[in-house]
Amino acid sequence: xxxxxxTPARRAEQARAKLAERLRARRGEIEESLLTRVYAIADPxxxxxxxYAEGLRAAVAGALDYGLAGIEAGxxxxxxxxxxxxxxxxxxxxxxxxxxxxxxxxxxxxxLLGDVLIEETQDDELLRGEELKRLLRSQAALFDRLLxxxxxxxxxxxxxxxxxPERRRAERVERxxxxxxxxVAELGYxxxxxxxxxxxxxxxxxxxxxxxxRALDRRLLLIQRLEGMVWVWLGGRxxxxxxxxxxxxxxxxxxxxxxxxxxxxxxLGGWRFTHHQARAALPIALRQGKTTTRYSExxxxxxxxxxxxxxxxxxxxxxxxLSGTGDDGATMRETLRAYFNASRNLSSAASALGVSRRxxxxxxxxxxxxLGKSLSAETAEIEVALRLQELEESRWAWRNSGKLLxxxxx
Numbered sequence: 001x002x003x004x005x006x007t008p009a010r011r012a013e014q015a016r017a018k019l020a021e022r023l024r025a026r027r028g029e030i031e032e033s034l035l036t037r038v039y040a041i042a043d044p045x046x047x048x049x050x051x052y053a054e055g056l057r058a059a060v061a062g063a064l065d066y067g068l069a070g071i072e073a074g075x076x077x078x079x080x081x082x083x084x085x086x087x088x089x090x091x092x093x094x095x096x097x098x099x100x101x102x103x104x105x106x107x108x109x110x111x112l113l114g115d116v117l118i119e120e121t122q123d124d125e126l127l128r129g130e131e132l133k134r135l136l137r138s139q140a141a142l143f144d145r146l147l148x149x150x151x152x153x154x155x156x157x158x159x160x161x162x163x164x165p166e167r168r169r170a171e172r173v174e175r176x177x178x179x180x181x182x183x184v185a186e187l188g189y190x191x192x193x194x195x196x197x198x199x200x201x202x203x204x205x206x207x208x209x210x211x212x213x214r215a216l217d218r219r220l221l222l223i224q225r226l227e228g229m230v231w232v233w234l235g236g237r238x239x240x241x242x243x244x245x246x247x248x249x250x251x252x253x254x255x256x257x258x259x260x261x262x263x264x265x266x267x268l269g270g271w272r273f274t275h276h277q278a279r280a281a282l283p284i285a286l287r288q289g290k291t292t293t294r295y296s297e298x299x300x301x302x303x304x305x306x307x308x309x310x311x312x313x314x315x316x317x318x319x320x321x322l323s324g325t326g327d328d329g330a331t332m333r334e335t336l337r338a339y340f341n342a343s344r345n346l347s348s349a350a351s352a353l354g355v356s357r358r359x360x361x362x363x364x365x366x367x368x369x370x371l372g373k374s375l376s377a378e379t380a381e382i383e384v385a386l387r388l389q390e391l392e393e394s395r396w397a398w399r400n401s402g403k404l405l406x407x408x409x410x
Contacts, residue, residue: 012131013074020072022120027064030116034060037108039308042101052095059088060109063146067113070142071135078142081149089150093157096174102154103147110143170223173231177272189221194239194266197274198232199282202257206230215248216240231278233271239264249292259292260285280306287391304384305391314385318378321370332370333386335363340383344376 023030038044038060044053062084069079092102117139121132175182184191196218200209206222209232213220218234225231234240245261253259262277264270277295280302285293295302304310322329335353339360342348346364350357368375375382 012134015131016074016135017072019117019120020068023068023071023116026116027068030113031061031064034064034109034112035308037112038105041104041108042097052091052097055088055091059085063106063109064113066146067110067139067142070139071117074138078138078145081146085146085150086153089153090157093154099151099154099158102150106143106147106150110139114139166224170225173221173223176268177275187221189219189233190235191268191271193219193235193237194264195271195274196234196240196245196264197262197271197276197278198234199229199260199278200232200257201229201260201282201286202254203228204254205257208254208257211252212248215252216244231275233275239266253291255291257291258282258285261292261294263295284391300380300384301387301391304388311388314381314388318371318382318385319389321372322367324370332363332367333389335360336367336375336382337386339364339375340379340386344379 035057038056044056062082066079066082066085073079089102093099114136117135121135169186172182172184172186176184198209200206202208205228206224209222209230210220213234216234216236218236218240221233221235223231249259260278260282262274262281265272265274281293281295281298283305284298284302304314319329319333322332335349338349338352339346342352346357346360350360353360364375371382
C-alpha cells in the first residue's frame with residue numbers, strides 16, 4: 001500500500017529531475033536571454049562601482065541555478081538562498097540602485113524562466129494538470145521567499161548608509177552629472193575652467209589624489225564613492241599638459257593606487273565628459289594592473305568592453321574560428337599578439353616567439369584562411385578582440401586570487 005501510494009510522487013520527482021536536466025542543457029541560451037531582459041530594465045554599467053555589472057551577471061547565473069534547483073527539489077525541500085544574491089542586493093543599495101529596479105529585474109527573470117518551463121513541459125506526460133500546477137506553485141513560493149530576502153537585504157543596507165554632508169555633496173555631483181540644473185556653490189569648485197577627470201582606486205586613494213592636486217597646483221573636487229575609490233576633478237585656468245601630469249605622477253604616485261584618467265575638457269560639458277571617459281577607462285585599468293591609464297590609450301577597448309553585442313561579435317568573428325586548432329587556438333592568438341606588438345614585422349614577431357620567420361608566415365596564412373579575411377584589412381578589430389580576451393582572462397585570475405583592490409568588492 002505504501003509503495004503504491006509513493007509511486008506517483010516518485011514519478012513526479014523523476015519528471016522534475018528530467019525537466020531540470022533539459023533546462024540545464026539550455027542553460028547558456030536561457031542565461032543570455034535573462035541578461036538581455038535584466039540589462040533592458042537599467043544599464044548596470046551606470047553604477048558607481050565598475051564591478052557592479054560583473055556582480056549582476058554572476059547574480060543572474062546564481063538566480064538561474066537557484067530556480068533550477070527549486071524545480072528539481074520540489075516544494076517539500078526548497079534550496080537555500082545563494083549568498084551571492086543577498087550580497088548583490090547589498091551591492092545594489094551601495095551603488096544607489098533602487099529596490100524597484102532590483103525587484104523588476106527579478107520579476108523579468110521569473111517570467112522568462114516560467115515561459116521556458118511551460119515550453120519544456122508541453123510534451124511531458126507526467127508534468128501536466130495537477131502536477132504542473134504544483135510545480136508552478138512551488139516556483140512561485142520559491143520566488144516570493146527570494147524576493148522577501150533580497151528586499152530585506154537591500155533595505156537594511158540602504159538604511160545603514162549615513163546621511164552626511166559628504167553624502168549630500170556626492171548626490172549633488174551625481175545630479176549634475178545626470179544633467180540637472182542645480183546650485184553648484186556648495187561644491188567649492190569652479191566649473192568654468194579646464195578640468196581633468198579621474199577615478200582613483202586602492203588603499204589611500206583620497207590622500208594620493210590630494211597630494212597630486214597640491215603638486216600640480218590645481219583645484220580639487222573629490223567625491224568618496226566606495227571604500228577605497230574616489231571620483232576626482234582637477235581644475236585650473238589653463239589645460240593640464242600631459243608632460244606636467246606625467247612628471248607629478250612619477251615623483252609621488254603610490255603604486256598601490258590605480259588611476260584612470262579622462263581627457264582634459266572645459267566648462268560644465270567638459271567636466272562631465274572627462275569624468276565619463278575616466279569611468280570607461282577604469283575597468284580596463286583595474287584588469288591590466290597598470291598604475292595609470294588614460295582614456296585615449298584604451299578608447300576602443302573600453303567601448304568594446306562595455307558593449308555586450310560588440311564584444312560577443314568580435315569574439316565570434318575573430319577568435320572562435322581559431323579555436324579549432326590543436327591547442328584551442330592558443331598558438332594562433334599568441335602569434336597574432338606578437339605580430340601586432342612587432343608592428344606587423346615578421347622577423348621581429350618570429351624573434352619574440354622563438355620560431356622561424358617562415359613559421360610565423362605560415363601561421364598567419366592559416367589564420368587568414370580560418371577567418372576568411374585579410375589581417376591587414378581588419379587589424380583594429382582583431383587587436384581589440386585579442387585584448388578583450390586578455391581582460392577576460394585577467395578578470396578570472398583576479399576572481400581566483402582576490403588580490404586586486406579587494407576594498408571595492410566588500
